Amino acid sequence: MTSASNLNAESSPALGQRNLELESIDFFVRLMSMLGMPRSVGEIYGLLYFSMDSLPMDQIASRLGISIGSASQGLRTLRSLKAVRTAYVAGDRRDHYFAETEFRRLFSNFIKDEIMPHLESAKDRISKMEESLPEESSEDSAFYKVRIEKLRRLTKASGRLLPALAGLLKL
Amino acid sequence: MTSASNLNAESSPALGQRNLELESIDFFVRLMSMLGMPRSVGEIYGLLYFSMDSLPMDQIASRLGISIGSASQGLRTLRSLKAVRTAYVAGDRRDHYFAETEFRRLFSNFIKDEIMPHLESAKDRISKMEESLPEESSEDSAFYKVRIEKLRRLTKASGRLLPALAGLLKL
DNA sequence: TGCTAATTTCATTTTTTTTTGAAATAAATG
DNA sequence: CATTTATTTCAAAAAAAAATGAAATTAGCA
Numbered sequence: 001m002t003s004a005s006n007l008n009a010e011s012s013p014a015l016g017q018r019n020l021e022l023e024s025i026d027f028f029v030r031l032m033s034m035l036g037m038p039r040s041v042g043e044i045y046g047l048l049y050f051s052m053d054s055l056p057m058d059q060i061a062s063r064l065g066i067s068i069g070s071a072s073q074g075l076r077t078l079r080s081l082k083a084v085r086t087a088y089v090a091g092d093r094r095d096h097y098f099a100e101t102e103f104r105r106l107f108s109n110f111i112k113d114e115i116m117p118h119l120e121s122a123k124d125r126i127s128k129m130e131e132s133l134p135e136e137s138s139e140d141s142a143f144y145k146v147r148i149e150k151l152r153r154l155t156k157a158s159g160r161l162l163p164a165l166a167g168l169l170k171l
Numbered sequence: 172m173t174s175a176s177n178l179n180a181e182s183s184p185a186l187g188q189r190n191l192e193l194e195s196i197d198f199f200v201r202l203m204s205m206l207g208m209p210r211s212v213g214e215i216y217g218l219l220y221f222s223m224d225s226l227p228m229d230q231i232a233s234r235l236g237i238s239i240g241s242a243s244q245g246l247r248t249l250r251s252l253k254a255v256r257t258a259y260v261a262g263d264r265r266d267h268y269f270a271e272t273e274f275r276r277l278f279s280n281f282i283k284d285e286i287m288p289h290l291e292s293a294k295d296r297i298s299k300m301e302e303s304l305p306e307e308s309s310e311d312s313a314f315y316k317v318r319i320e321k322l323r324r325l326t327k328a329s330g331r332l333l334p335a336l337a338g339l340l341k342l
Numbered sequence: 343t344g345c346t347a348a349t350t351t352c353a354t355t356t357t358t359t360t361t362t363g364a365a366a367t368a369a370a371t372g
Numbered sequence: 373c374a375t376t377t378a379t380t381t382c383a384a385a386a387a388a389a390a391a392t393g394a395a396a397t398t399a400g401c402a
Contacts (some may be wrong), residue, residue: 019303020315027296027322034289036207038360050318052311057379067362072380093370094378101318103325118205125198132190140223144191147221147272151198153342154274161339168332171324209390228349238392243350264400265348 024050035110040066040074045083045099054087054096082109108166115162122155195221211237211245216254216270225258225267253280279337286333293326
Protein backbone atom coordinates (compact mmCIF):
# COMPACT_ATOMS: atom_id res chain seq x y z
CA MET A 1 0.00 0.00 0.00
CA THR A 2 1.49 3.30 -1.06
CA SER A 3 1.38 6.32 1.16
CA ALA A 4 -0.60 8.13 -1.51
CA SER A 5 -3.23 5.41 -1.58
CA ASN A 6 -5.69 7.31 0.62
CA LEU A 7 -6.64 10.86 0.00
CA ASN A 8 -8.45 10.42 3.24
CA ALA A 9 -6.08 8.70 5.58
CA GLU A 10 -8.01 7.24 8.48
CA SER A 11 -7.02 9.89 10.94
CA SER A 12 -9.47 10.32 13.78
CA PRO A 13 -11.71 13.25 12.98
CA ALA A 14 -12.19 16.12 15.36
CA LEU A 15 -14.65 15.56 18.16
CA GLY A 16 -17.33 17.75 16.63
CA GLN A 17 -17.07 16.04 13.27
CA ARG A 18 -17.34 12.66 14.91
CA ASN A 19 -20.44 13.76 16.80
CA LEU A 20 -21.93 15.05 13.61
CA GLU A 21 -21.20 11.73 11.98
CA LEU A 22 -22.88 9.82 14.77
CA GLU A 23 -25.94 12.05 14.69
CA SER A 24 -26.08 11.66 10.94
CA ILE A 25 -25.88 7.88 11.15
CA ASP A 26 -28.61 7.89 13.76
CA PHE A 27 -30.74 10.17 11.61
CA PHE A 28 -30.46 8.11 8.46
CA VAL A 29 -30.76 4.74 10.16
CA ARG A 30 -34.18 5.86 11.34
CA LEU A 31 -35.19 7.45 8.08
CA MET A 32 -34.12 4.45 6.03
CA SER A 33 -35.81 2.05 8.38
CA MET A 34 -39.05 4.00 7.89
CA LEU A 35 -38.58 3.29 4.22
CA GLY A 36 -38.02 -0.39 4.93
CA MET A 37 -34.27 -0.40 4.46
CA PRO A 38 -31.98 -2.40 6.75
CA ARG A 39 -29.93 -0.71 9.38
CA SER A 40 -26.65 -1.11 7.53
CA VAL A 41 -27.95 0.85 4.56
CA GLY A 42 -28.85 3.78 6.78
CA GLU A 43 -25.51 3.59 8.53
CA ILE A 44 -23.58 3.74 5.30
CA TYR A 45 -25.54 6.62 3.89
CA GLY A 46 -25.36 8.47 7.18
CA LEU A 47 -21.60 8.12 7.25
CA LEU A 48 -21.17 9.29 3.70
CA TYR A 49 -23.60 12.16 4.04
CA PHE A 50 -21.22 14.15 6.24
CA SER A 51 -18.02 12.88 4.73
CA MET A 52 -15.97 15.50 2.90
CA ASP A 53 -14.11 12.92 0.87
CA SER A 54 -15.32 9.78 -0.76
CA LEU A 55 -14.59 6.53 1.06
CA PRO A 56 -13.65 3.04 -0.12
CA MET A 57 -15.75 0.10 0.98
CA ASP A 58 -13.29 -1.31 3.48
CA GLN A 59 -13.05 2.02 5.28
CA ILE A 60 -16.81 2.32 5.38
CA ALA A 61 -17.03 -1.13 6.92
CA SER A 62 -14.33 -0.54 9.50
CA ARG A 63 -15.55 2.92 10.46
CA LEU A 64 -19.05 1.56 11.03
CA GLY A 65 -17.89 -1.70 12.52
CA ILE A 66 -19.87 -3.79 10.07
CA SER A 67 -18.68 -6.69 7.94
CA ILE A 68 -17.48 -6.16 4.41
CA GLY A 69 -20.33 -8.40 3.33
CA SER A 70 -22.83 -5.98 4.81
CA ALA A 71 -20.98 -3.05 3.33
CA SER A 72 -20.98 -4.64 -0.09
CA GLN A 73 -24.69 -5.41 0.03
CA GLY A 74 -25.61 -2.06 1.50
CA LEU A 75 -23.63 -0.23 -1.13
CA ARG A 76 -25.27 -2.29 -3.84
CA THR A 77 -28.66 -1.21 -2.54
CA LEU A 78 -27.64 2.41 -2.31
CA ARG A 79 -26.11 2.27 -5.77
CA SER A 80 -29.28 0.84 -7.24
CA LEU A 81 -31.24 3.72 -5.71
CA LYS A 82 -28.61 6.13 -7.00
CA ALA A 83 -28.15 7.25 -3.42
CA VAL A 84 -24.39 6.84 -3.66
CA ARG A 85 -22.00 7.19 -6.54
CA THR A 86 -18.39 6.29 -7.07
CA ALA A 87 -15.49 8.61 -7.62
CA TYR A 88 -12.20 7.84 -9.25
CA VAL A 89 -9.26 8.41 -6.97
CA ALA A 90 -5.84 8.55 -8.61
CA GLY A 91 -3.43 5.87 -7.48
CA ASP A 92 -6.06 3.77 -5.71
CA ARG A 93 -7.75 0.81 -7.30
CA ARG A 94 -10.62 0.75 -4.86
CA ASP A 95 -13.96 2.31 -5.62
CA HIS A 96 -14.58 5.42 -3.60
CA TYR A 97 -18.12 6.20 -2.62
CA PHE A 98 -19.86 9.45 -1.89
CA ALA A 99 -23.45 10.34 -1.09
CA GLU A 100 -25.87 11.75 -3.59
CA THR A 101 -27.54 14.51 -1.61
CA GLU A 102 -30.28 15.72 -3.92
CA PHE A 103 -33.22 14.37 -2.02
CA ARG A 104 -35.64 15.19 -4.75
CA ARG A 105 -33.86 12.80 -7.08
CA LEU A 106 -33.47 10.21 -4.35
CA PHE A 107 -37.16 10.11 -3.63
CA SER A 108 -38.05 10.03 -7.24
CA ASN A 109 -35.83 6.98 -7.68
CA PHE A 110 -37.21 5.35 -4.58
CA ILE A 111 -40.78 5.79 -5.73
CA LYS A 112 -40.01 4.50 -9.18
CA ASP A 113 -38.05 1.46 -8.01
CA GLU A 114 -39.73 0.46 -4.77
CA ILE A 115 -43.32 1.58 -5.06
CA MET A 116 -44.48 1.77 -8.63
CA PRO A 117 -43.88 -1.93 -9.33
CA HIS A 118 -46.19 -2.82 -6.46
CA LEU A 119 -48.88 -0.50 -7.78
CA GLU A 120 -48.46 -2.16 -11.14
CA SER A 121 -49.15 -5.60 -9.76
CA ALA A 122 -51.97 -4.22 -7.63
CA LYS A 123 -53.81 -3.42 -10.84
CA ASP A 124 -53.61 -7.05 -11.88
CA ARG A 125 -54.98 -8.18 -8.57
CA ILE A 126 -57.90 -5.83 -8.83
CA SER A 127 -58.70 -7.27 -12.23
CA LYS A 128 -58.68 -10.73 -10.70
CA MET A 129 -61.17 -9.50 -8.12
CA GLU A 130 -63.53 -8.46 -10.85
CA GLU A 131 -63.30 -11.91 -12.36
CA SER A 132 -64.35 -13.36 -9.02
CA LEU A 133 -67.61 -11.44 -9.08
CA PRO A 134 -70.64 -13.59 -9.87
CA GLU A 135 -72.02 -12.89 -13.34
CA GLU A 136 -75.58 -12.01 -12.40
CA SER A 137 -76.11 -8.69 -10.70
CA SER A 138 -77.57 -9.54 -7.34
CA GLU A 139 -78.11 -6.82 -4.81
CA ASP A 140 -74.95 -8.00 -3.04
CA SER A 141 -72.84 -7.56 -6.11
CA ALA A 142 -73.41 -3.81 -5.99
CA PHE A 143 -71.58 -3.75 -2.67
CA TYR A 144 -68.63 -5.66 -4.03
CA LYS A 145 -68.48 -3.58 -7.20
CA VAL A 146 -68.29 -0.39 -5.19
CA ARG A 147 -65.47 -1.73 -3.04
CA ILE A 148 -63.53 -2.89 -6.07
CA GLU A 149 -64.00 0.48 -7.70
CA LYS A 150 -62.63 2.17 -4.59
CA LEU A 151 -59.48 0.10 -4.83
CA ARG A 152 -59.12 0.96 -8.48
CA ARG A 153 -59.40 4.64 -7.73
CA LEU A 154 -56.93 4.31 -4.90
CA THR A 155 -54.27 2.71 -7.05
CA LYS A 156 -54.92 5.09 -9.89
CA ALA A 157 -54.61 8.13 -7.65
CA SER A 158 -51.49 6.77 -5.99
CA GLY A 159 -49.93 6.05 -9.34
CA ARG A 160 -50.38 9.67 -10.32
CA LEU A 161 -49.68 11.34 -6.99
CA LEU A 162 -46.54 9.55 -5.90
CA PRO A 163 -44.39 10.34 -8.91
CA ALA A 164 -45.60 13.93 -8.73
CA LEU A 165 -44.66 14.08 -5.10
CA ALA A 166 -40.93 14.30 -5.67
CA GLY A 167 -41.55 17.19 -8.01
CA LEU A 168 -43.37 19.07 -5.29
CA LEU A 169 -40.37 18.76 -3.00
CA LYS A 170 -39.03 22.28 -3.11
CA LEU A 171 -35.85 21.88 -1.12
CA MET B 172 -57.12 -30.61 10.35
CA THR B 173 -56.80 -29.05 6.96
CA SER B 174 -55.97 -25.45 6.38
CA ALA B 175 -59.05 -25.20 4.20
CA SER B 176 -61.22 -26.04 7.13
CA ASN B 177 -59.62 -23.23 9.10
CA LEU B 178 -60.35 -20.64 6.52
CA ASN B 179 -63.84 -21.90 6.16
CA ALA B 180 -64.87 -22.48 9.74
CA GLU B 181 -68.21 -20.69 9.67
CA SER B 182 -70.82 -20.68 6.98
CA SER B 183 -69.23 -21.16 3.58
CA PRO B 184 -69.76 -18.17 1.32
CA ALA B 185 -70.22 -18.61 -2.40
CA LEU B 186 -67.13 -19.49 -4.37
CA GLY B 187 -66.86 -16.07 -5.96
CA GLN B 188 -67.11 -14.31 -2.64
CA ARG B 189 -64.41 -16.49 -1.15
CA ASN B 190 -62.15 -15.78 -4.10
CA LEU B 191 -62.81 -12.09 -3.70
CA GLU B 192 -61.98 -12.38 -0.03
CA LEU B 193 -58.73 -14.17 -0.76
CA GLU B 194 -57.73 -11.62 -3.38
CA SER B 195 -58.58 -8.86 -0.96
CA ILE B 196 -56.51 -10.38 1.81
CA ASP B 197 -53.62 -10.80 -0.60
CA PHE B 198 -54.00 -7.19 -1.75
CA PHE B 199 -54.04 -5.68 1.71
CA VAL B 200 -51.34 -7.92 3.13
CA ARG B 201 -49.03 -6.46 0.50
CA LEU B 202 -50.22 -2.91 0.87
CA MET B 203 -49.94 -2.99 4.65
CA SER B 204 -46.55 -4.58 4.52
CA MET B 205 -45.39 -1.72 2.29
CA LEU B 206 -46.50 0.54 5.11
CA GLY B 207 -44.57 -1.54 7.63
CA MET B 208 -47.53 -3.34 9.12
CA PRO B 209 -47.38 -7.03 10.01
CA ARG B 210 -49.06 -9.62 7.89
CA SER B 211 -51.89 -10.22 10.34
CA VAL B 212 -52.99 -6.60 10.18
CA GLY B 213 -53.30 -6.78 6.41
CA GLU B 214 -55.16 -10.08 6.64
CA ILE B 215 -57.73 -8.70 9.03
CA TYR B 216 -58.34 -5.56 7.08
CA GLY B 217 -58.50 -7.51 3.82
CA LEU B 218 -61.11 -9.82 5.27
CA LEU B 219 -63.24 -7.00 6.60
CA TYR B 220 -62.93 -4.92 3.47
CA PHE B 221 -65.18 -7.25 1.50
CA SER B 222 -67.36 -8.38 4.36
CA MET B 223 -70.97 -7.29 4.13
CA ASP B 224 -71.56 -7.69 7.84
CA SER B 225 -69.34 -6.81 10.75
CA LEU B 226 -67.46 -9.68 12.36
CA PRO B 227 -66.52 -10.49 15.95
CA MET B 228 -62.91 -11.11 16.80
CA ASP B 229 -63.17 -14.85 17.22
CA GLN B 230 -64.71 -15.23 13.80
CA ILE B 231 -62.01 -13.07 12.27
CA ALA B 232 -59.36 -15.25 13.88
CA SER B 233 -60.93 -18.54 12.85
CA ARG B 234 -61.69 -17.41 9.31
CA LEU B 235 -58.09 -16.32 8.84
CA GLY B 236 -56.59 -19.19 10.75
CA ILE B 237 -54.68 -16.90 13.09
CA SER B 238 -54.59 -16.93 16.89
CA ILE B 239 -56.90 -14.78 18.94
CA GLY B 240 -53.79 -13.10 20.30
CA SER B 241 -52.84 -11.99 16.81
CA ALA B 242 -56.38 -10.96 16.07
CA SER B 243 -56.54 -8.91 19.24
CA GLN B 244 -53.28 -7.13 18.53
CA GLY B 245 -54.06 -6.62 14.88
CA LEU B 246 -57.44 -5.14 15.70
CA ARG B 247 -55.87 -2.87 18.25
CA THR B 248 -53.53 -1.54 15.59
CA LEU B 249 -56.32 -1.09 13.10
CA ARG B 250 -58.49 0.58 15.69
CA SER B 251 -55.76 3.02 16.60
CA LEU B 252 -55.44 3.93 12.93
CA LYS B 253 -59.23 4.22 12.73
CA ALA B 254 -59.08 1.64 9.96
CA VAL B 255 -61.75 -0.46 11.64
CA ARG B 256 -64.66 0.46 13.83
CA THR B 257 -67.03 -1.50 15.99
CA ALA B 258 -70.73 -1.96 15.53
CA TYR B 259 -73.28 -2.87 18.13
CA VAL B 260 -75.10 -6.07 17.33
CA ALA B 261 -78.25 -6.77 19.29
CA GLY B 262 -78.18 -9.88 21.44
CA ASP B 263 -74.43 -10.39 21.12
CA ARG B 264 -72.02 -9.12 23.69
CA ARG B 265 -69.01 -9.42 21.42
CA ASP B 266 -67.62 -6.41 19.58
CA HIS B 267 -68.32 -6.54 15.88
CA TYR B 268 -65.77 -5.01 13.57
CA PHE B 269 -66.09 -3.49 10.14
CA ALA B 270 -63.63 -1.75 7.85
CA GLU B 271 -63.44 1.98 7.46
CA THR B 272 -63.10 2.37 3.71
CA GLU B 273 -62.46 6.05 3.25
CA PHE B 274 -58.86 5.85 2.20
CA ARG B 275 -58.37 9.54 2.37
CA ARG B 276 -59.08 9.49 6.08
CA LEU B 277 -57.05 6.35 6.57
CA PHE B 278 -53.96 7.87 5.05
CA SER B 279 -54.39 11.06 6.90
CA ASN B 280 -54.47 9.11 10.17
CA PHE B 281 -51.52 7.01 9.13
CA ILE B 282 -49.43 10.04 8.33
CA LYS B 283 -50.38 11.77 11.54
CA ASP B 284 -49.76 8.75 13.78
CA GLU B 285 -46.90 6.92 12.12
CA ILE B 286 -44.90 9.56 10.29
CA MET B 287 -45.27 12.97 11.84
CA PRO B 288 -43.86 11.91 15.22
CA HIS B 289 -40.68 10.76 13.50
CA LEU B 290 -40.39 14.07 11.68
CA GLU B 291 -40.84 15.79 14.98
CA SER B 292 -37.91 13.98 16.55
CA ALA B 293 -35.89 14.45 13.40
CA LYS B 294 -35.99 18.18 14.06
CA ASP B 295 -34.42 17.64 17.46
CA ARG B 296 -31.68 15.55 15.99
CA ILE B 297 -30.88 18.20 13.41
CA SER B 298 -30.56 20.73 16.20
CA LYS B 299 -28.11 18.43 17.94
CA MET B 300 -26.09 18.32 14.74
CA GLU B 301 -25.78 22.07 14.78
CA GLU B 302 -24.49 21.94 18.33
CA SER B 303 -21.77 19.55 17.17
CA LEU B 304 -20.43 22.12 14.73
CA PRO B 305 -17.21 23.78 15.87
CA GLU B 306 -17.75 27.42 16.88
CA GLU B 307 -15.31 29.08 14.53
CA SER B 308 -16.21 29.18 10.87
CA SER B 309 -13.48 27.21 9.18
CA GLU B 310 -13.76 26.49 5.48
CA ASP B 311 -14.86 22.96 6.35
CA SER B 312 -17.73 24.14 8.45
CA ALA B 313 -19.39 25.65 5.37
CA PHE B 314 -19.71 22.14 3.98
CA TYR B 315 -21.29 20.83 7.14
CA LYS B 316 -23.63 23.77 7.45
CA VAL B 317 -24.94 23.23 3.95
CA ARG B 318 -25.59 19.57 4.62
CA ILE B 319 -27.39 20.32 7.84
CA GLU B 320 -29.47 22.95 6.10
CA LYS B 321 -30.46 20.39 3.48
CA LEU B 322 -31.75 18.08 6.16
CA ARG B 323 -33.69 20.88 7.74
CA ARG B 324 -35.32 21.73 4.44
CA LEU B 325 -36.10 18.08 3.82
CA THR B 326 -37.90 17.63 7.12
CA LYS B 327 -39.67 20.95 6.76
CA ALA B 328 -40.90 20.11 3.28
CA SER B 329 -41.97 16.62 4.32
CA GLY B 330 -43.82 18.02 7.30
CA ARG B 331 -45.84 20.23 5.01
CA LEU B 332 -46.25 17.88 2.04
CA LEU B 333 -47.26 14.68 3.75
CA PRO B 334 -50.30 16.00 5.58
CA ALA B 335 -51.35 17.77 2.40
CA LEU B 336 -50.99 14.54 0.48
CA ALA B 337 -54.12 12.93 1.85
CA GLY B 338 -56.06 16.01 0.84
CA LEU B 339 -54.86 15.64 -2.73
CA LEU B 340 -56.23 12.09 -2.85
CA LYS B 341 -59.30 12.63 -5.00
CA LEU B 342 -60.83 9.20 -4.81
C1' DT C 343 -72.25 -10.59 43.84
C1' DG C 344 -70.67 -14.57 41.46
C1' DC C 345 -70.44 -16.72 37.00
C1' DT C 346 -69.23 -16.89 32.36
C1' DA C 347 -67.85 -15.26 27.98
C1' DA C 348 -64.83 -11.96 25.61
C1' DT C 349 -60.68 -9.78 25.34
C1' DT C 350 -56.01 -8.41 26.49
C1' DT C 351 -51.43 -9.29 27.88
C1' DC C 352 -47.09 -11.16 27.59
C1' DA C 353 -43.48 -14.94 28.04
C1' DT C 354 -42.30 -18.25 24.78
C1' DT C 355 -41.94 -20.08 20.11
C1' DT C 356 -41.78 -19.53 15.34
C1' DT C 357 -40.75 -17.09 11.32
C1' DT C 358 -38.45 -13.65 8.80
C1' DT C 359 -34.83 -10.51 8.08
C1' DT C 360 -30.23 -9.08 8.45
C1' DT C 361 -25.49 -9.79 9.26
C1' DT C 362 -21.45 -12.34 9.13
C1' DG C 363 -17.42 -14.47 7.28
C1' DA C 364 -15.19 -17.37 4.38
C1' DA C 365 -14.91 -19.07 -0.30
C1' DA C 366 -15.36 -17.68 -5.02
C1' DT C 367 -14.75 -14.31 -8.37
C1' DA C 368 -13.00 -10.34 -10.53
C1' DA C 369 -9.82 -6.89 -11.39
C1' DA C 370 -5.44 -4.57 -11.28
C1' DT C 371 -0.44 -4.75 -10.97
C1' DG C 372 4.25 -6.10 -11.77
C1' DC D 373 0.74 -14.85 -16.50
C1' DA D 374 1.03 -15.15 -11.49
C1' DT D 375 0.11 -12.62 -7.61
C1' DT D 376 -2.03 -9.62 -4.86
C1' DT D 377 -5.87 -6.83 -3.68
C1' DA D 378 -10.75 -5.67 -3.97
C1' DT D 379 -15.34 -7.16 -4.25
C1' DT D 380 -19.24 -10.25 -4.47
C1' DT D 381 -21.79 -14.19 -3.15
C1' DC D 382 -24.14 -17.12 -0.21
C1' DA D 383 -24.65 -20.69 3.49
C1' DA D 384 -24.87 -20.33 8.27
C1' DA D 385 -25.41 -17.56 12.53
C1' DA D 386 -27.47 -13.85 14.88
C1' DA D 387 -30.90 -10.58 15.57
C1' DA D 388 -35.40 -8.74 15.06
C1' DA D 389 -40.21 -9.10 14.30
C1' DA D 390 -44.44 -11.47 14.57
C1' DA D 391 -47.48 -15.14 16.10
C1' DT D 392 -48.98 -18.21 19.58
C1' DG D 393 -51.54 -19.65 23.54
C1' DA D 394 -52.44 -19.79 28.17
C1' DA D 395 -52.99 -16.96 32.21
C1' DA D 396 -54.83 -12.61 33.73
C1' DT D 397 -58.11 -9.21 33.24
C1' DT D 398 -62.28 -7.11 31.99
C1' DA D 399 -67.00 -6.73 31.28
C1' DG D 400 -71.80 -8.42 30.69
C1' DC D 401 -75.44 -10.83 32.70
C1' DA D 402 -78.45 -13.34 36.01
